[in-house]
Amino acid sequence: MIAIDIQKQLQTGTATLALNIQMQIAQGAMVSLLGSSGTGKTTLLRMLAGLSRPDGGHIIVNDQVWFDANTRMFKPPQARSVGMVFQDYALFPNLSVADNIAYALNKTDTRQLAHLLEITGLSALSQRLPGSLSGGQKQRVALARALARVMLTESRILLLDEPLSALDEGLRHQLQDELLSLHRQFGLTTILVSHDVGEVFKLAQQVYCLEAGRIARQGTPAEIFLHQQVQGKLNLQAQVLAIRQEEVVYVLSLLVGQEIVDIIASASEVTGLNVGDRITMSAKAFSPLIFKQPNG
Template sequence: MIELRIQHPLTSADGADMLDISLQIAAQQTACLSGASGAGKTTLLRIMAGLITPQHGFLRVGDQIWLDTERGICLPPQQRSVGLVFQDYALFPHMTVQANIAYALQTAQPDLVQYLLTLTGLQPLAQRKPAQLSGGQQQRVALARALARIWGQPGSVLLLDEPLSALDAAMRSQLQTALQQAMQQSACTSLLVSHDMAEIFRLCQQVFVLEHGRIARSGSPEQVFLQGGQAGQLTLQAQVLAVRREEVVYVLSLLIGQEVTEVFASAEQAAGLQPGDRIAVAARSITPLGRAG
């Protein structure tokens, strides 16, 4: 289990704030941090990894105390069994993909490196260096390296800061499956920063929504994101791409997830809408299309 209590000054676009967090994550579970930019998500991960020492804090992972500011305990990053995927990837530019992954291991394990290369679809790129990779490919290398860091270490923690954000929809879905498999095999406890609802529901058992450095809502994905809706009604978040009038109705071109769709709207519904606006779209029925495979 992870037990965490943190108080630390936080600077956001809205001005000075305070990161004031208290949470628990069950062993071998995956929790999600969600919330607006500047809410403190990345700062919290960096504190857990030992890259930032908080003003006040306590962090217990299993039976080991990693941080206790009252007792002067603060283990350095190399003494914490942590795999961390940064938003900027932080790859070694002079190393190949294979060498970047192998560097995270305490002992040479060529079979594990090959397994992680295959798991993340990087086998054909194993001898390339980061400058020869796309952003999405670099992100996969960072993910494989983080998995290597915690593989086979009981009580390890995997910290993922939007680890699949640079990938297209098909690759993101494929890597979600791979990540889910890897987390189960490594028996780690994970904390994921994500705004992708499919990713959150697929990978996470707990969600903590941060607002201005504090937990505003918490619970299972269903409790956090589905409570309060009308029974039988599905609400989707969409971005307006275009608004046009056709005879007596308006047609809205909307981006929902990664898909573009068009819906009819009344003059009242379309009034004032501009491209770039974000709206909620409600559907009152669901029609199954069949199962893959």
């Protein structure tokens, strides 16, 4: 259990933000922090990691006091065994992939190093320098180094500050799957800063929304994003990518936003429909109805 009750004055441009956060995070949970820029999300992660000191309050992890303003207790970063992945990866440019990861390990623990390289798909890249890696490969190195910090500790806290935001969509989805698998495999307590609603739904069990330095709302992703009861039909705009016949029905491949989806349609629904046409899918009780839109 992570119990957080902290206060800190932050300077944001020309204004001052009074950060006042109270949270309780269950061990083994994955939670997400949401909020616009300047609401204190990254600062909260830095205070958990010991990279920034709160002005008041306390941080207690598994009944161990990491910070207490009243007793002036402050556990330094090297004693917290927290793994943190920054948005810019923060790798050592002059160290190889293996050495970047080994930096967070006991230098003689070659078995754990080999295991981390294997599970993050980096074994073949172990002697490469960060400058020669792709964005996705750098992300894996940063994640493996963070895991090296926490995998053998009791707290096993992983802090992720928008770690996937710079990646293309396909790679982002792949690393989301890998991150979720590693979270479960190592029994981590993970705190994720993300602005991607789909990512939050996929990964997080609990969401905390920060506004003006405080927790404005909290709940499951469904409670946060789907809190209003939807009435009537849901209309989605789509572009026709392909039309193919399979036995007595037709399958339409549609581009909805940045996602490609397939739906089943009848012969009458595809009459006059061509690849490239814009359509509206109207769904009620998950039954799609198709209305062709005029071109132009």
